[in-house]
Amino acid sequence: MAKPGVTIVGAGLVGALLATLLAQRGFAVTVFERRRDPRIAGYAGGRSINLALAERGLHGLRLAGMTDTVMELAVMMRGRMVHHRDGHTELLRYGRDDSEVIWSVSRGRLNTALIEAAEAAGARFEFDRRLDGAQFGADVLLRFQDEAGHAHEQRAPFVIGADGAGSALRAAMNAMKPLGERIEPLGHGYKELEIPPLPDFPAASIPPAAAAALARGEPFAIEANALHIWPRGNYMCIALPNAEGSFTVTLFLPNEGNPSFATVDSSAAARALFERDFADALPLIPDLEKDFDANPVGLLATLYLDRWHIDGRALLIGDAAHAIVPFHGQGMNCGFEDAVELAELLAGHSDDIGTVFAEFERRRRPNAEAIAAMALENYVEMRDSVADPAFLLRRELGRVLAERNPDRFKPRYSMVTFTRMPYAQAFARGAEQDRLLRELTQGKHDLGEIDLAAADAMVRGRLKPLAA
Numbered sequence: 001m002a003k004p005g006v007t008i009v010g011a012g013l014v015g016a017l018l019a020t021l022l023a024q025r026g027f028a029v030t031v032f033e034r035r036r037d038p039r040i041a042g043y044a045g046g047r048s049i050n051l052a053l054a055e056r057g058l059h060g061l062r063l064a065g066m067t068d069t070v071m072e073l074a075v076m077m078r079g080r081m082v083h084h085r086d087g088h089t090e091l092l093r094y095g096r097d098d099s100e101v102i103w104s105v106s107r108g109r110l111n112t113a114l115i116e117a118a119e120a121a122g123a124r125f126e127f128d129r130r131l132d133g134a135q136f137g138a139d140v141l142l143r144f145q146d147e148a149g150h151a152h153e154q155r156a157p158f159v160i161g162a163d164g165a166g167s168a169l170r171a172a173m174n175a176m177k178p179l180g181e182r183i184e185p186l187g188h189g190y191k192e193l194e195i196p197p198l199p200d201f202p203a204a205s206i207p208p209a210a211a212a213a214l215a216r217g218e219p220f221a222i223e224a225n226a227l228h229i230w231p232r233g234n235y236m237c238i239a240l241p242n243a244e245g246s247f248t249v250t251l252f253l254p255n256e257g258n259p260s261f262a263t264v265d266s267s268a269a270a271r272a273l274f275e276r277d278f279a280d281a282l283p284l285i286p287d288l289e290k291d292f293d294a295n296p297v298g299l300l301a302t303l304y305l306d307r308w309h310i311d312g313r314a315l316l317i318g319d320a321a322h323a324i325v326p327f328h329g330q331g332m333n334c335g336f337e338d339a340v341e342l343a344e345l346l347a348g349h350s351d352d353i354g355t356v357f358a359e360f361e362r363r364r365r366p367n368a369e370a371i372a373a374m375a376l377e378n379y380v381e382m383r384d385s386v387a388d389p390a391f392l393l394r395r396e397l398g399r400v401l402a403e404r405n406p407d408r409f410k411p412r413y414s415m416v417t418f419t420r421m422p423y424a425q426a427f428a429r430g431a432e433q434d435r436l437l438r439e440l441t442q443g444k445h446d447l448g449e450i451d452l453a454a455a456d457a458m459v460r461g462r463l464k465p466l467a468a
């Protein structure tokens with residue numbers, strides 16, 4: 001049977017990967033994108049310049065045959081490099097060794113590579129088409145506008161919305177049949193700043209600690225293979241490396257209170273905050289004032305929907321269905337899992353789109369809700385707990401128990417990041433393990449105080465073996 005044509009709105013990360021996977025499976029795919037072609041106009045991002053790519057996302061890219069292309073753009077991050085207030089740093093490894101790491105990739109380069117792969121597989125892109133509205137009947141009528149203000153219309157048997165957190169397709173669907181939408185703001189925002197590559201530093205302001213790296217011809221001002229964190233309780237800074245030697249720094253602050261984006265509302269206030277709280281980062285950001293004034297404060301929220309589809313007419317995927325806060329580095333990874341799942345379902349049952357959409361939502365929504373919850377929890381972990389001795393003891397014990405009982409104990413971060421175990425299972429298993437760790441470390445200050453043989457017995461008694 002001939003496969004139906006597939007219409008996608010949004011050529012972001014998820015839309016472009018879905019287009020690739022479907023075109024490779026013989027579907028005639030058309031993608032409508034609000035922005036201009038990034039290969040001609042340059043990438044107009046607007047948020048997070050780089051992203052952490054983990055196993056779930058890598059799996060989608062592998063299926064699309066894109067691993068080599070993407071890995072050329074990626075910088076390995078072995079763990080969190082924690083920058084304490086007193087200036088000392090420590091690397092908390094993410095996994096056992098270099099087989100368990102995450103990768104920092106440029107959003108713009110990854111998106112462009114995905115668009116190229118989709119086109120090479122036969123997908124067709126229409127850029128400069130902003131979806132303005134949709135009507136759902138026997139088919140779907142999509143209304144677009146271009147930058148010049150001209151209107152365009154397109155009819156399709158069904159449409160997939162990969163148009164991000166502010167999805168226009170979701171708004172049109174919601175107007176037709178309420179989706180049970182809830183948007184929960186985090187109450188914290190973010191601002192991006194930059195640590196330039198060493199050769200771009202003004203000569204007079206090369207930080208002394210980086211002079212040796214510059215002399216060796218290395219472009220990175222701080223350790224390249226880490227995700228840097230400056231945890232400060234209720235707020236934090238992070239920095240992810242870029243392949244050419246710079247780091248994208250993100251300052252996360254509450255929207256209200258002190259300090260917050262309400263009090264740190266000028267570049268002078270930002271400098272004062274950095275002098276007080278991020279003193280070792282300040283010399284690395286020579287254009288702090290310029291970056292602070294030029295970059296907007298990004299908003300953070302979690303999106304929950306009771307329904308992701310309207311019959312066999314429209315379906316939402318990626319951030320359009322389940323935008324989450326970025327603290328587990330999983331939004332794109334989760335969206336790539338969506339794309340893989342949907343491509344497989346469509347390839348198997350393209351004669352019954354309504355069933356495919358319902359089944360997709362049934363499989364993915366519990367997982368999206370689980371990673372949304374874990375991402376919220378991880379904000380507390382990153383900004384606060386990585387400097388808390390009780391958390392560090394539980395974390396250390398978790399690593400030891402995982403080494404001693406690899407078939408039964410796996411840190412939750414590892415289940416989320418290095419495996420494709422459904423997020424909902426990782427969430428539930430993580431809660432069981434955490435209860436056990438809290439019991440075992442109650443009143444203890446050091447790993448040496450814990451009876452590891454008794455701990456192993458508890459693991460074997462209370463935790464079922466993990467699926468291989």
Ligand SMILES: Cc1cc2nc3c(=O)[nH]c(=O)nc-3n(C[C@H](O)[C@H](O)[C@H](O)COP(=O)(O)OP(=O)(O)OC[C@H]3O[C@@H](n4cnc5c(N)ncnc54)[C@H](O)[C@@H]3O)c2cc1C
Nearest residue numbers: 010012013014034052131163164318319329330331332333
């Ligand atoms: C600060 C920050 C850091 C993050 N870090 C990570 C990370 O480290 N790892 C990770 O996995 N995830 C991360 N994420 C999450 C990640 O960015 C998103 O989950 C991911 O971009 C979702 O992809 P998407 O394709 O669904 O949506 P988007 O990337 O938002 O793409 C949507 C596309 O639709 C287009 N579009 C929008 N409206 C219309 C319209 N009306 N008509 C036509 N086209 C339209 C847009 O131009 C865009 O191209 C982060 C997010 C933020 C905010």
